[in-house]
Amino acid sequence: MSNHAPVTDWVHDFDHTDPRWTENPFPIWEELRAECPVVHTERFLGCYLPTTYEAVKQVAYDTEHFSSRRVIVRDVRPDATQSAPPITSDPPEHKPAKQLLLPPFTPDAMKRLEPRVRAICNELIDEFIADGKCDAAARYTKHIPVRAIAHMLGIPEKDGELFIKWIHEILELGIKDNDTMMRAIHEMTAYFAGHIEQRKRCPTDDLISTLMNARDKDGQPLTDVHVLGSLRLLLIAGIDTTWSAIGASLWHLAKTPSDRARLIAEPELMPTAIEELLRAYSPVTMAREVMKETVISGCPVKPGNMVLLSFPAANRDPAMFPDADKVVIDRKENRHAAFGLGIHRCVGSNLARMEMTVAIEEWLKRIPDFRLDPAGQVTWSEGTVRGPRQLPMLFGSAG
Amino acid sequence: MAGKLKIHVDQDKCQGHARCKSLAPELFELDQFGNAHEIGDGSVPPGLEDKAWLAQANCPEIAIDVTEE
Numbered sequence: 001m002s003n004h005a006p007v008t009d010w011v012h013d014f015d016h017t018d019p020r021w022t023e024n025p026f027p028i029w030e031e032l033r034a035e036c037p038v039v040h041t042e043r044f045l046g047c048y049l050p051t052t053y054e055a056v057k058q059v060a061y062d063t064e065h066f067s068s069r070r071v072i073v074r075d076v077r078p079d080a081t082q083s084a085p086p087i088t089s090d091p092p093e094h095k096p097a098k099q100l101l102l103p104p105f106t107p108d109a110m111k112r113l114e115p116r117v118r119a120i121c122n123e124l125i126d127e128f129i130a131d132g133k134c135d136a137a138a139r140y141t142k143h144i145p146v147r148a149i150a151h152m153l154g155i156p157e158k159d160g161e162l163f164i165k166w167i168h169e170i171l172e173l174g175i176k177d178n179d180t181m182m183r184a185i186h187e188m189t190a191y192f193a194g195h196i197e198q199r200k201r202c203p204t205d206d207l208i209s210t211l212m213n214a215r216d217k218d219g220q221p222l223t224d225v226h227v228l229g230s231l232r233l234l235l236i237a238g239i240d241t242t243w244s245a246i247g248a249s250l251w252h253l254a255k256t257p258s259d260r261a262r263l264i265a266e267p268e269l270m271p272t273a274i275e276e277l278l279r280a281y282s283p284v285t286m287a288r289e290v291m292k293e294t295v296i297s298g299c300p301v302k303p304g305n306m307v308l309l310s311f312p313a314a315n316r317d318p319a320m321f322p323d324a325d326k327v328v329i330d331r332k333e334n335r336h337a338a339f340g341l342g343i344h345r346c347v348g349s350n351l352a353r354m355e356m357t358v359a360i361e362e363w364l365k366r367i368p369d370f371r372l373d374p375a376g377q378v379t380w381s382e383g384t385v386r387g388p389r390q391l392p393m394l395f396g397s398a399g
Numbered sequence: 400m401a402g403k404l405k406i407h408v409d410q411d412k413c414q415g416h417a418r419c420k421s422l423a424p425e426l427f428e429l430d431q432f433g434n435a436h437e438i439g440d441g442s443v444p445p446g447l448e449d450k451a452w453l454a455q456a457n458c459p460e461i462a463i464d465v466t467e468e
Contacts, residue, residue, distance in 0.1 A: 099432060106433040107417055271421055275457075333456040341459055345414040350433065 004043070004176075013041045014049055016073070016285065016308060017175055022382045026325060029313040037297035044073050046305040048290070049313070053321075053337065055297040056314035059288060059307055060341040063091055066288035066307060068344060072384055073287045073306045074175045082185060084233040085226050087344065094343055100214045101230070101347050104152065104207060110354040113148065117355055120147050121362035129366060129396070133373060137391040141247040144359050148351065149238030153231070154206025155195060162191075167240045171384045185232065192231045193224075207234060234348075242352045244283035244387020245338075246359045251388050252277060252327060253360070254372045259329050263360075264368055273329040274356050279336035280327045282312035283387050286340065311337045312386065370395035402468045404443035406451050408436045412462035419458060423450035435462075 007015045010031055015021065021028055032039050033051040040048050050056045059066050067090050069081045081088065086097035103109070124143055128134040146160040166184045174181030195208055203209055211227045222230075253260050263273055286309040293302050301307070315336045318324040339346035346352070372378065376392025406426060408419070415433040419426070425447055427435045443451045443465075455463040 102415065102432040106429060106431070107420065108429075275418075332453065335457060335459045335461075337459055339416065339459075342414060345416060349415075350417060 011035045011039070013043070014039060014308075015041065015043055016310075017383050022380050022386070025312070025386070026316055029310070029316055030325075033313070033317065036299060038299035038301065040305070044075060044306060045077050047073055047308055048296075048299075048301055048305055049308045049310060050296060051310075051313055051317075052297060052319060053314040053317040054319070055299075056309060056311060056337065057341050058296050059309055060337075060344070062294070063094075063343065065290065065292045065294040065301075067291045068094075068288060070289045070306065071287050072171070072175070073308050074178075076178050077306075078178070082229070083225055084229040086230075086347070087233050087237070088229070091343070096216065097226070097230070098343070098347065100210065101207075101234075104210060105347050105350055107350045107354075110350045113152070113351075114354055114358060116151065117144065117148055117358045118362060120144055121359055122366070125362065125366050132396040133392070133394050135376070135390055136250055136393045137243075137247050137388050140363070141243050141250065141359065141388075141391070144246060144355055145239045145242035148242075148355055149235060152207050152238075152351075153234060154199075154204050154208055159191075163235055163239055167236050170236060171240060172382050175383050188232050188235070189228050192228055196227070207231075237346070238348055238351070240381070240385045240387070241283050241346075241348075242355050244381065244385055245278060245281065245352060246356050247388040247391055248281035248283065248386075249274075249277040249356060249360055250363065250393075251372070251378060251391055252281065253364075254370055254391075254393055256327070259327070260364065260368065262329065264364055267361075269330060270357060270361065272331065272334075274353060274360070275334045275336060276327055276329050276331045277356070278338040278353075279315045279321070279331075279334055281387075282315050282336070282338040283385050284338070284340075284346075285310045285312060285384055285386070286344070287384075311340060367395045404448050404451050405466050405468060406437045406441045406443060406454070407464045407466075409462045409464065410434070410436065412460045414460050414462075416459050419454040419463060422457060423447065423454040426451060426454065 004015055007013050007018050010028055037052045037055040038048050038050045050059055068088050071087055086094050089097050124140050128139050147157045150157045166188050169180050169184035199209055211230055214222050263269060288307045288309055290301055290303045290305045316324045339349040370393050373392035373394045378388050379390040381387055381389050413434050417433060419435050420429050426438055428438050429435055451465050455465045
């Protein structure tokens with residue numbers, strides 16, 4: 001596994017795996033944005049970074065010049081791409097692949113799941129509340145999305161550590177270590193193939209069955225590659241992302257007592273606060289591959305390059321959001337792009353919002369007073385998805 | 400005094416973020432795919448004008464038109 005040389009000139013170079021970016025990317029984006037709406041690095045075999053909301057939006061809306069066949073920026077670019085519909089699908093394949101996944105993820109479907117998520121949150125809190133301290137990432141935020149998506153997929157929640165291992169290998173280690181990524185993909189594929197076999201004998205009504213029962217416009221079942229790719233996507237997308245968003249929100253609330261107090265005094269503010277937390281701490285950065293030469297916000301963009309499609313950076317653009325660098329939990333106008341823009345809007349956005357809302361509500365109900373443990377260290381994940389992976393908290397008599 | 404407001408969701412632009420439904424449940428409904436459209440003919444009942452503007456201002460796809468008659 002190779003380690004990257006540190007970035008020394010953030011204006012003509014960038015690296016989303018650099019420790020400085022991992023620790024605190026926001027000032028870096030400010031610097032880059034001041035330089036150009038689209039910056040470039042030779043790293044990752046050539047990669048652009050649109051730094052403004054407008055530039056990110058232009059790329060996201062342009063499926064002709066920018067393909068989703070590669071959605072992670074990596075050190076290597078093997079000829080063969082991993083198919084994970086619909087995230088890696090371009091039009092015209094994209095729409096039918098996405099449509100069949102939309103009904104299980106509507107707000108109404110999420111309302112039915114909500115009581116279970118509330119119960120999960122309280123079960124988790126029961127385990128550590130008497131301790132007066134915990135690593136909220138390891139004991140709380142991690143488990144909520146794992147259990148929710150496992151339930152929807154119909155796979156055992158107890159396999160959660162295995163899912164987290166695969167995600168770490170694919171999204172973080174896999175940027176620099178192709179062997180590890182491929183091994184994880186093969187393991188995930190074999191895991192889901194086993195579950196598919198089970199359901200051929202005993203059908204269920206979970207997401208795995210939804211994909212097995214789906215028919216294309218010619219009435220044919222989806223290919224194995226499609227079904228397995230979509231299942232890998234649902235598991236990865238359903239865990240790392242929401243874990244990060246819940247964690248970042250609790251991190252913010254731990255160090256901002258005034259926002260905690262407001263949310264407790266004004267529970268009706270929660271939906272607005274959730275959107276602001278999504279804007280300020282957007283967990284997901286996507287990517288595109290440049291297929292044809294074009295111009296984005298006046299900057300020429302050439303094929304053979306990737307684009308690091310940073311929705312988090314777009315969400316911090318002061319041209320779009322007044323006080324962009326402040327968390328304003330009652331922000332009234334908030335067209336944030338945390339779930340993307342255009343046809344690839346995150347299928348799981350309603351699930352993510354529900355999990356975030358319930359996780360924060362239940363935590364605040366049971367642990368209204370908490371702070372970051374000064375004896376501990378908050379660490380953040382690297383690369384594609386950013387969120388706290390260690391979040392030491394003090395509360396109760398210790399808080 | 401402002402005339403009656405009318406809202407309309409552009410179905411080509413709507414991507415199912417569902418912000419409108421969250422902010423103005425009286426004015427929007429979602430289909431089986433989670434995509435939004437205006438309830439009825441989009442006429443905004445008196446007293447809900449602020450919610451109509453708020454929904455428009457929060458749609459990431461700028462898919463909501465608000466017109467004054």
